[in-house]
Amino acid sequence: SQTIHQWPATLVQPVGSPLSLECTVEGTSNPNLYWYRQAAGRGLQLLFYSVGIGQISSEVPQNLSASRPQDRQFILSSKKLLLSDSGFYLCAWSSGDTQYFGPGTRLTVL
Amino acid sequence: GQQVMQIPQYQHVQEGEDFTTYCNSSTTLSNIQWYKQRPGGHPVFLIQLVKSGEVKKQKRLTFQFGEAKKNSSLHITATQTTDVGTYFCAPGTASKLTFGTGTRLQVTL
Numbered sequence: 772s773q774t775i776h777q778w779p780a781t782l783v784q785p786v787g788s789p790l791s792l793e794c795t796v797e798g799t800s801n802p803n804l805y806w807y808r809q810a811a812g813r814g815l816q817l818l819f820y821s822v823g824i825g826q827i828s829s830e831v832p833q834n835l836s837a838s839r840p841q842d843r844q845f846i847l848s849s850k851k852l853l854l855s856d857s858g859f860y861l862c863a864w865s866s867g868d869t870q871y872f873g874p875g876t877r878l879t880v881l
Numbered sequence: 882g883q884q885v886m887q888i889p890q891y892q893h894v895q896e897g898e899d900f901t902t903y904c905n906s907s908t909t910l911s912n913i914q915w916y917k918q919r920p921g922g923h924p925v926f927l928i929q930l931v932k933s934g935e936v937k938k939q940k941r942l943t944f945q946f947g948e949a950k951k952n953s954s955l956h957i958t959a960t961q962t963t964d965v966g967t968y969f970c971a972p973g974t975a976s977k978l979t980f981g982t983g984t985r986l987q988v989t990l
Contacts, residue, residue, distance in 0.1 A: 803976045807980075812985075813982075814969065814980055814981065814982045814983050815924070815969065815980040817977075817978075817979075817980075820977060861923055861924070865976045867976065868912065868914065868929060868973060868976055868978075869914065869926050869929065870924075870926065870976075870978060871926065872923040872924050872925070873923065874922075874923055875923050
């Protein structure tokens, strides 16, 4: 069966520090991969999605970037975090219309 | 992406009462999915609706897709405390979903 991993589960970072969040999927090949951000008590904002290795589509211009170095690995990065980057970051995968979410990373930028 | 409005944003019910959340679009949707997110958790897929006028049931949950495929609803009969969470509708094409703003459900004894 398919599983999706995200780490770390929680993260506290100072403003201006770099960020790297990793997501890996097991049990499937060539999935579509997604990064979402959810502010406290709010909906899901799609940040990036990828349909294949090295293929990244950005939905919202910001100081974040994404990379897909391997088929089942998706990385979210920032060179310098802002206070507004705080939130719940969710990775998801799909091979059809349904999306399956990872456990998420709760990021607090101080 | 396709924009949808979900109402209400929040509802508080007593256990045993019914609950309904609505998802409305100004454009025709090819399909719509529903997800549930428990407090502190991640969204979990509930169901997908594709056909005009489609009705699907999962135990106490009833999902409907409007005849014009511009709206959808989720109805929970006799809510339980386990129903607490935020319910999102998500129309989508080509595996790219646009999540609605969500309806947060609180159930108390």
